[in-house]
Amino acid sequence: MSVLIFIDIAEGKIKKASYEAASYGAAIAQQLGASANAIVLGKSDELLSLGNYGISKVYNLSNESLHHFDAQVFTKLIADANETIGADIFVFSNTTTGKSIAPRLSVRLKAGLVSGAVALPDTSNGFVVKKSVFSGKAFAHIAINSANKIIALNPNSFSVVKTEGVAEIIDLNLSIPAGKVAVQSVNKIIGDVPLSEADIVVSGGRGLKGPENWGIVTDLAKLLGAATACSRPVSDIHWRPHHEHVGQTGLAIAPNLYIAIGISGAIQHLAGVNRSKTIVVINKDPEAPFFKAADYGIVGDAFEVVPKMIDAIKKLKESV
Amino acid sequence: MFFKQPNGIIFAIKLETEIVQKSIYKNNFRFMKILICISKTPDTTSKIAFTDNNSKFSTDGVQWIINPYDEWYALVRAIEIKEADPSTILHLINVGGVESEPIIRKALALGGEEAIRVNSDVADSYFVASQIAQIAKEGNYDLIFTGKETIDYNGSSIGGMIAECLDIPFISHAVKFDIVNGNAVVVREIEGGEEIDSAPFPLVVSCQKGMAEQRIPNMKGIMGSRTKPLKVVEPVEISALTSVVSFDLPPAKAGVKLISADHPEELVRLLNEEAKAI
Numbered sequence: 362m363s364v365l366i367f368i369d370i371a372e373g374k375i376k377k378a379s380y381e382a383a384s385y386g387a388a389i390a391q392q393l394g395a396s397a398n399a400i401v402l403g404k405s406d407e408l409l410s411l412g413n414y415g416i417s418k419v420y421n422l423s424n425e426s427l428h429h430f431d432a433q434v435f436t437k438l439i440a441d442a443n444e445t446i447g448a449d450i451f452v453f454s455n456t457t458t459g460k461s462i463a464p465r466l467s468v469r470l471k472a473g474l475v476s477g478a479v480a481l482p483d484t485s486n487g488f489v490v491k492k493s494v495f496s497g498k499a500f501a502h503i504a505i506n507s508a509n510k511i512i513a514l515n516p517n518s519f520s521v522v523k524t525e526g527v528a529e530i531i532d533l534n535l536s537i538p539a540g541k542v543a544v545q546s547v548n549k550i551i552g553d554v555p556l557s558e559a560d561i562v563v564s565g566g567r568g569l570k571g572p573e574n575w576g577i578v579t580d581l582a583k584l585l586g587a588a589t590a591c592s593r594p595v596s597d598i599h600w601r602p603h604h605e606h607v608g609q610t611g612l613a614i615a616p617n618l619y620i621a622i623g624i625s626g627a628i629q630h631l632a633g634v635n636r637s638k639t640i641v642v643i644n645k646d647p648e649a650p651f652f653k654a655a656d657y658g659i660v661g662d663a664f665e666v667v668p669k670m671i672d673a674i675k676k677l678k679e680s681v
Numbered sequence: 682m683f684f685k686q687p688n689g690i691i692f693a694i695k696l697e698t699e700i701v702q703k704s705i706y707k708n709n710f711r712f713m714k715i716l717i718c719i720s721k722t723p724d725t726t727s728k729i730a731f732t733d734n735n736s737k738f739s740t741d742g743v744q745w746i747i748n749p750y751d752e753w754y755a756l757v758r759a760i761e762i763k764e765a766d767p768s769t770i771l772h773l774i775n776v777g778g779v780e781s782e783p784i785i786r787k788a789l790a791l792g793g794e795e796a797i798r799v800n801s802d803v804a805d806s807y808f809v810a811s812q813i814a815q816i817a818k819e820g821n822y823d824l825i826f827t828g829k830e831t832i833d834y835n836g837s838s839i840g841g842m843i844a845e846c847l848d849i850p851f852i853s854h855a856v857k858f859d860i861v862n863g864n865a866v867v868v869r870e871i872e873g874g875e876e877i878d879s880a881p882f883p884l885v886v887s888c889q890k891g892m893a894e895q896r897i898p899n900m901k902g903i904m905g906s907r908t909k910p911l912k913v914v915e916p917v918e919i920s921a922l923t924s925v926v927s928f929d930l931p932p933a934k935a936g937v938k939l940i941s942a943d944h945p946e947e948l949v950r951l952l953n954e955e956a957k958a959i
């Protein structure tokens with residue numbers, strides 16, 4: 362029995378969500394008395410760092426052509442590599458890459474898949490994985506009944522655990538099949554912090570009255586190193602780009618801190634954000650439903666409150 | 682097809698799906714056949730509660746809708762493709778019991794010539810994807826659209842599974858889809874950006890916001906949907922790989938701590954010292 366963790370890299374850098382997946386996979390291996398190994402498709406000089414996240418062996422296929430993603434090719438390579446690695450539990454992070462490969466691998470290896478896992482599996486009686494359902498409104502405990510198992514871990518659901526280990530890098534010697542998907546371009550346009558992985562998210566709603574007023578949201582976000590998000594109507598009326606739309610029909614996120622400014626807190630909005638650890642609501646209406654889901658709140662006008670918050674945070678940063 | 686009435690007026694009739702299917706090759710040009718996966722989900726305002734010792738979702742008083750990603754983006758984009766090229770064939774597919782039929786009819790009211798329902802309870806995503814792949818194989822579809830996920834199980838896995846069953850490419854999280862020189866050109870969202878891909882048909886694409894704008898079915902569509910063919914087929918034998926053990930609800934919040942609007946610095950202090958969030 363062994364655990365194989367898929368590590369996603371972009372421009373040679375290991376993604377934060379992949380470190381979480383590594384720690385998670387290592388914890389499963391420890392729970393089962395198995396070893397935790399990683400597979401990396403593409404070139405990266407950060408591979409040794411995986412030793413600090415509980416990984417014993419890093420299987421690496423270092424080839425430039427793999428920097429263009431094709432789920433069909435990646436799936437075949439993982440399955441081929443596993444002929445010799447022999448893992449039976451596979452861990453992905455539940456990101457756009459993981460969501461493209463894990464289902465394919467599930468079919469290929471007849472491995473039951475749980476995507477959106479939020480906790481370690483319960484292995485006391487079978488293999489049961491807790492996952493987020495109804496866009497965060499509930500959890501389901503899903504048993505994987507097949508011999509091979511795949512888990513796709515939600516970002517920001519498992520804290521990375523640093524260890525003292527040293528990883529051994531093993532070069533894979535596999536022929537790369539010709540892919541059918543041609544990646545024409547990759548545009549990193551959305552800012553520094555990807556929303557799904559962000560620790561802090563500052564989000565604005567229709568209460569901000571218009572796109573010209575977003576300065577307070579972006580200023581606060583910048584100061585906190587946060588990503589920005591918005592409610593659905595805000596993106597529908599094109600005040601903000603679609604990819605910022607969070608909620609039941611947008612992105613479901615689970616940051617450490619979610620600051621909602623001028624958002625009423627409709628059930629569909631809460632669905633995508635209620636797994637955030639700490640929720641702050643700033644709304645001028647004391648009856649706004651969001652206050653019921655919040656940890657901290659200020660009843661007040663965002664245009665007065667937020668600039669004062671920004672000043673206070675600046676002072677705090679200066680004092681440390 | 683055009684007909685001339687005795688009074689000299691020329692009118693057009695829409696080709697029956699059957700005829701279109703038989704004449705799928707015309708001058709060596711193959712009409713694009715699109716299969717759109719339609720899932721039934723609880724309305725977004727549904728109360729989330731469980732029965733049978735928390736092992737089943739309580740459907741008491743639940744309104745069922747077409748999964749928004751399937752309806753707003755996959756289906757509408759497919760309809761737009763057909764509007765641009767009326768020779769395109771649109772079929773809808775749902776895996777589910779007879780209780781799925783109202784939402785299938787609702788989807789047909791928006792568009793599509795016919796729907797196929799694989800008559801089965803939903804065991805798990807592997808089961809559902811295998812059923813759809815079977816129909817897709819038999820029907821020789823060029824393009825299969827799914828939503829990026831369902832809003833109940835949030836699996837995001839049907840599209841990729843179908844693609845692997847058929848050994849064809851899969852592009853997930855599409856925000857834009859076009860057909861250029863016989864190839865698909867897809868813009869997909871990735872973390873922190875976008876990627877532009879091109880791929881040949883056949884192909885599976887999962888769709889999300891940006892692909893199209895939500896539409897409301899009109900009266901003509903609703904009336905027409907009642908007579909569109911809804912074929913019921915029996916499932917192929919597939920064993921599910923996973924099963925639901927139980928559900929639970931997140932713990933309730935302790936209650937909000939309200940801070941005066943005159944003292945936002947107090948909020949900042951609490952976030953720093955108490956919540957340790959900044």
Ligand SMILES: Cc1cc2nc3c(=O)[nH]c(=O)nc-3n(C[C@H](O)[C@H](O)[C@H](O)COP(=O)(O)OP(=O)(O)OC[C@H]3O[C@@H](n4cnc5c(N)ncnc54)[C@H](O)[C@@H]3O)c2cc1C
Pocket residue numbers: 565566567568569591592593594595606607608609610611622623624625626627628629630633643644645646649661662663664725749
């Ligand atoms: C099927 C379906 C799916 C949906 N999916 C989503 C989804 O994924 N995500 C989502 O967000 N929504 C979704 N919605 C929409 C949702 O129901 C709400 O309409 C939406 O979230 C409201 O957005 P809002 O809070 O920005 O705007 P509003 O409801 O208009 O709220 C604006 C808030 O701003 C406050 N405000 C106004 N001025 C100020 C000020 N100066 N200072 C401080 N506060 C102020 C007001 O008190 C109010 O509470 C969905 C709806 C449906 C039917």
